[in-house]
Amino acid sequence: xxxxxxxxxxxxxxxxxxxxxxxxxxxxxxxxxxxxxxxxxxxxxxxxxxxxxxxxxxxxxxxxxxxxxxxxxxxxxxxxxxxxxxxxxxxxxxxxxxxxxxxxxxxxxxxxxxxxxxxxxxxxxxxxxxxxxxxxxxxxxxxxxxxxxxxxxxxxxxxxxxxxxxxxxxxxxxxxxxxxxxxxxxxxxxxxxxxxxxxxxxxxxxxxxxxxxxxxxxxxxxxxxxxxxxxxxxxxxxxxxxxxxxxxxxxxxxxxxxxxxxxxxxxxxxxxxxxxxxxxxx
Amino acid sequence: xxxxxxxxxxxxxxxxxxxxxxxxxxxxxxxxxxxxxxxxxxxxxxxxxxxxxxxxxxxxxxxxxxxxxxxxxxxxxxxxxxxxxxxxxxxxxxxxxxxxxxxxxxxxxxxxxxxxxxxxxxxxxxxxxxxxxxxxxxxxxxxxxxxxxxxxxxxxxxxxxxxxxxxxxxxxxxxxxxxxxxxxxxxxxxxxxxxxxxxxxxxxxxxxxxxxxxxxxxxxxxxxxxxxxxxxxxxxxxxxxxxxxxxxxxxxxxxxxxxxxxxxxxxxxxxxxxxxxxxxxxxxxxxxxxxxxxxxxxxxxxxxxxxxxxxxxxxxxxxxxxxxxxxxxxxxxxxxxxxxxxxxxxxxxxxxxxxxxxxxxxxxxxxxxxxxxxxxxxxxxxxxxxxxxxxxxxxxxxxxxxxxxxxxxxxxxxxxxxxxxxxxxxxxxxxxxxxxx
Numbered sequence: 001x002x003x004x005x006x007x008x009x010x011x012x013x014x015x016x017x018x019x020x021x022x023x024x025x026x027x028x029x030x031x032x033x034x035x036x037x038x039x040x041x042x043x044x045x046x047x048x049x050x051x052x053x054x055x056x057x058x059x060x061x062x063x064x065x066x067x068x069x070x071x072x073x074x075x076x077x078x079x080x081x082x083x084x085x086x087x088x089x090x091x092x093x094x095x096x097x098x099x100x101x102x103x104x105x106x107x108x109x110x111x112x113x114x115x116x117x118x119x120x121x122x123x124x125x126x127x128x129x130x131x132x133x134x135x136x137x138x139x140x141x142x143x144x145x146x147x148x149x150x151x152x153x154x155x156x157x158x159x160x161x162x163x164x165x166x167x168x169x170x171x172x173x174x175x176x177x178x179x180x181x182x183x184x185x186x187x188x189x190x191x192x193x194x195x196x197x198x199x200x201x202x203x204x205x206x207x208x209x210x211x212x213x214x215x216x217x218x219x220x221x222x223x224x225x226x227x228x229x230x231x232x233x234x235x236x237x238x239x240x241x242x243x244x245x246x247x248x249x250x251x252x253x254x255x256x257x258x259x260x261x262x263x264x265x266x267x268x269x270x271x272x273x274x275x276x277x278x279x280x281x282x
Numbered sequence: 283x284x285x286x287x288x289x290x291x292x293x294x295x296x297x298x299x300x301x302x303x304x305x306x307x308x309x310x311x312x313x314x315x316x317x318x319x320x321x322x323x324x325x326x327x328x329x330x331x332x333x334x335x336x337x338x339x340x341x342x343x344x345x346x347x348x349x350x351x352x353x354x355x356x357x358x359x360x361x362x363x364x365x366x367x368x369x370x371x372x373x374x375x376x377x378x379x380x381x382x383x384x385x386x387x388x389x390x391x392x393x394x395x396x397x398x399x400x401x402x403x404x405x406x407x408x409x410x411x412x413x414x415x416x417x418x419x420x421x422x423x424x425x426x427x428x429x430x431x432x433x434x435x436x437x438x439x440x441x442x443x444x445x446x447x448x449x450x451x452x453x454x455x456x457x458x459x460x461x462x463x464x465x466x467x468x469x470x471x472x473x474x475x476x477x478x479x480x481x482x483x484x485x486x487x488x489x490x491x492x493x494x495x496x497x498x499x500x501x502x503x504x505x506x507x508x509x510x511x512x513x514x515x516x517x518x519x520x521x522x523x524x525x526x527x528x529x530x531x532x533x534x535x536x537x538x539x540x541x542x543x544x545x546x547x548x549x550x551x552x553x554x555x556x557x558x559x560x561x562x563x564x565x566x567x568x569x570x571x572x573x574x575x576x577x578x579x580x581x582x583x584x585x586x587x588x589x590x591x592x593x594x595x596x597x598x599x600x601x602x603x604x605x606x607x608x609x610x611x612x613x614x615x616x617x618x619x620x621x622x623x624x625x626x627x628x629x630x631x632x633x634x635x636x637x638x639x640x641x642x643x644x645x646x647x648x649x650x651x652x653x654x655x656x657x658x659x660x661x662x663x664x665x666x667x668x669x670x671x672x673x674x675x676x677x678x679x680x681x682x683x684x685x686x687x688x689x690x691x692x693x694x695x696x697x698x699x700x701x702x703x704x705x706x707x708x709x710x711x712x713x714x715x716x717x718x719x
Contacts, residue, residue, distance in 0.1 A: 009514065016509050023506060024524045026582065031527055033550060034539050046548035092425040103418035111422065117699045118433050119636060121691075126436025128443075128678070132366045133435070152428030159425075161591075161633050168598045168629060184417045198594055213534040216645070231534055238538055246542060253535045264530040265523065 031257070038250035045246040059251035069233065070225060071252065077143060078229040082211040085147045089154030089207040090200060096155045097162035098188055102174065112160070119156045131220055141223045149217060150210055158203050165199040166192065205263070212256055230256050287393030294389035298382060301389025305396060309405040314385050321378045328371045335368035339446070344456045361460035362448065369439055373430070443688040444468070450682035467689045480662040480673075481690070487573070488669045488694075492641040495580045500634055502581055503588020504626065508618070510589075511596055522593070529586035537650035540579045541566070569666035572652050576667055580647050584637075595629040596622070639698050643671045670694045 033050065038059055040052040063071040100112060130149060131140075139145035169192065177187050193200070211218070215231040222228050228236075234252050237245075286305070294301030299314030340359025347356045392402050403411065412420055444467055447453045448460045471477050510521045528536060543549050544565035552562030565575045603621045612620065627634075641647075648654060654668035654676065663681055664673045670690055677687040 013512070013514050016512060016515055020509060020515075020521055024521070027525050027527050027586075030536065030539055030543055030582070031531055033543065034535075044548070045542055045545060046553075047550075050550075092428065095421045096425045099418035099421040105418045108418075113703060115429075116636075117703060118429065118437070119639065121433070121437050121695050126433065126440060128362075128684070129366060129436030129439035130432060132363065133370070133431070136367065136370065148428075149432060152425075152432040155425040155429065156433060157636075160636060164629050164631075164633065165594070168595075184413065202590070202594070209532055213532045213646075215534060231532075234534070234538070249538070253539060257531045257535055260532060261527070261530040264526055 034250045034253055037247055038254045040247055040250075043245045043247055059248050060255070062248060063251055063255070069237070069252075070228075071230070071233065071255070073226055074228050074230045074233045075255070077227060078211055078231070081143050081146050081150070081229060082208045085150035085154075085211060086204050086208040088147065088151035089158075090204050092151060092155045093158040093162055093203055094193075094196075094200070096159045097166055098192055100159065101163045101166035102171075102187075102192075112163075115156060115159050119160075127217065127220060130217075134221065140221060141227055143222075143227065145221050146211065146218060146229075149221070150207070150214075154203075154207055158206070162196070162199055162203060166196060169195050208263070209260060212260060286396045287390050290389040290393035291386050294386045295382075298385045301386070301393070305389060305392045305402045307392065307402050307405070307408070310388075310408060317381060321374075325371075325375065325378070329375060332368040332371035332375075335364040336372065339460050339462065340364045340455075341459075343459045358456060359459065360456045361446075362455055365442065365460075366439055369435060369442075373435055377430075440688045440691060443684055444692055446685055448684045449686060454682060463685075467685045468693075471686060471689050471693075476662055477686070479660065480664050483658075483661060484664055484668055484670055484673050487667070488642060488671075491573075491577070491644075491669060492638055494577055495584070495641045495644070495647075496634070496638045498577065498581045499584030500588050500637065502585040503590075504592050506585060506589045507592040507596060508622075511593065525589060526586050528582050529590070533583060533646055534650060536583055537579070537646060540582070541651055544575055544579075566652055567656055569656055569658070572656060572667045576648060576651055579651055580641075580644070583647070588637075591630060591633060592626055595626050598629070599625045635702050639702050642669070642694070642698050644669065645671050645675065648672050649675065 036051055037047070039055040039057070040047060041054065041056045041058070063069050096115075100108060134140050134145045134149075139148075173191050173195070174187050177191055182190065211229055211231070213231055215229075215235040218229045218232045219235065222232060230252070234249070234256070237252065238249060290301035290304050292301075293304050294314075297315070298318035299311040299316075302308075302311035302314055305311075339361040342358040344358035345356055346353045348354075396402055445462055445464060446460050447463045447466070452458065453460050471481055506525060509515070510518055510525075515521070531539075544551055546552060546562060546564050546567055549565070551565065555562055564571050566572050599621065603625075604617060607617045607621055648667055648669050649672050652665070652667045654665035654672045656666050658664060658666045661668075663676055663683075668676070671694070674687045674690045674694075677683040677690070
């Protein structure tokens with residue numbers, strides 16, 4: 001009896017490991033491939049082997065020295081936009097989700113439905129209108145415009161997810177704090193914020209990654225090359241060269257991905273660790 | 283019996299803030315007066331033009347005129363700019379009306395309280411009252427304004443465009459004017475053979491894509507999360523780290539990368555298939571295989587997100603639920619079905635629906651990978667893997683058929699919103715959200 005159960009769990013674990021290894025290879029391979037390609041001499045997409053014969057840093061050098069690619073400037077621009085839109089966006093999303101999760105007020109369900117519906121409208125259908133709106137306020141070709149657009153859009157995408165998470169934080173914690181004399185704001189900063197760290201991390205990351213990826217709005221709003229973000233730059237690179245300089249693209253891709261991946265590495269513990277386990281009893 | 287409330291309300295209706303001052307609430311009153319003054323200043327110059335603009339969309343196109351014998355270009359009305367300016371002004375006007383209404387109601391309420399003999403609140407007390415009882419609403423104000431101007435206003439604008447004839451080649455400002463045409467655009471899209479054939483074709487593929495891509499990523503993510511979270515699996519942190527990698531690579535990069543990876547001629551995938559003696563597949567160039575490719579690539583991009591989300595939910599499931607199930611002698615499968623699955627579904631139902639909606643509108647996955655290609659000769663400006671969203675994008679930016687694009691956007695929106703809203707209102711987290719507490 002005991003041995004058969006042991007055998008069963010052995011098989012289960014063995015199968016799990018096999019599947020995990022296959023998945024891991026599938027997950028790593030494309031990233032590894034582009035990393036190695038960025039060190040490969042030459043320009044072509046095709047290569048006989050995965051690992052190049054010898055490594056070169058020429059493509060990276062070209063990105064920063066060539067007058068055509070202002071990669072350093074784009075990089076700084078993107079970082080700036082990403083940080084600010086992340087900060088503002090996360091605050092806005094938290095405000096809405098906290099209000100919707102913890103308070104019962106009249107138009108609450110309407111607000112939730114409205115958020116849901118608005119989130120489903122194809123984003124760039126509003127492109128032309130936003131373009132004209134920004135033009136009205138003389139904000140075209142500024143980074144402020146992008147920050148505003150990204151941050152204002154954040155509650156649409158994130159609120160319902162964040163609210164779902166906040167719902168799982170036991171309400172008994174709020175009530176205990178209220179009995180101890182905490183105000184609404186106090187409950188928010190001292191109880192909800194620390195307990196929703198995983199959720200905040202998740203939102204902050206998605207919000208931070210946005211500007212590195214979005215080329216549609218960025219391309220529309222940022223007109224001069226010095227103001228571009230990396231996404232616009234890369235998009236332009238791929239489009240004008242028609243993939244004839246694949247290794248250069250690879251180098252740019254690595255430079256964009258590495259900081260974001262490092263960030264993930266640091267924060268992934270927070271991303272997954274729910275902190276409520278036992279908090280209610282504690 | 284004094285009649286404070288009627289008098290205060292009337293005063294506030296005449297000029298915002300007067301009622302408050304009548305109620306001895308001076309700071310509040312002055313704030314309201316300042317708002318009304320600013321509003322008057324703004325609307326006197328703009329409101330009339332806004333009404334004119336939104337009804338006529340401009341009257342004179344730019345034209346050549348003879349000035350002292352020399353033909354000169356005279357700039358006329360730019361219909362689209364006029365439309366959006368009018369819209370912004372009207373939006374401010376609606377906001378103003380709401381504030382005005384609230385101001386009257388406030389005066390009325392305070393007046394009524396004074397009639398019962400209670401002194402009106404000081405400014406400090408009013409602020410406290412708002413923080414204690416209207417906390418949620420004041421929290422929602424700031425995000426609300428952002429959404430109003432950057433989401434609702436643009437949407438209204440786009441809806442309006444669908445009822446105009448704003449399209450190349452005949453109605454592009456500033457050279458020509460744009461006019462209201464009613465439902466003509468919709469009629470063309472749904473009935474006119476050349477447009478409707480493309481529309482129904484693209485619509486069918488959009489739905490197939492949304493269903494398949496949502497299901498594959500969600501259940502794929504759940505499977506991976508459960509695999510890693512199993513009792514006895516070692517190095518949980520390492521597995522998680524490795525499997526997050528696709529999520530950590532910025533989406534735009536990974537999609538452009540995949541485009542190269544699946545390249546039919548030089549891409550590594552076909553190269554490896556060749557090593558096994560298999561012929562390469564036309565991953566991106568054959569209509570059928572291109573569809574398969576986008577779904578596979580979307581799984582690669584999307585599974586880590588679902589995995590993270592579901593792992594997060596798994597850690598919030600109270601341990602005592604499992605302990606109780608174990609005491610009752612539940613098997614692993616039963617524990618999954620009775621405890622894990624309902625808890626996951628409960629917490630992630632909103633996400634699942636948002637993912638479905640997001641996939642219908644998943645512009646990046648298609649546009650960066652295949653750009654809607656391979657080209658389909660039977661379609662009007664669309665390719666085989668084009669979703670409604672990417673088709674709409676092409677119509678707007680490449681073809682300048684703005685009214686048609688808006689009409690497609692509206693139809694798309696009605697389908698998605700109707701379905702999702704119906705579904706969402708039925709999910710537990712909407713109806714019985716206090717269940718877990």
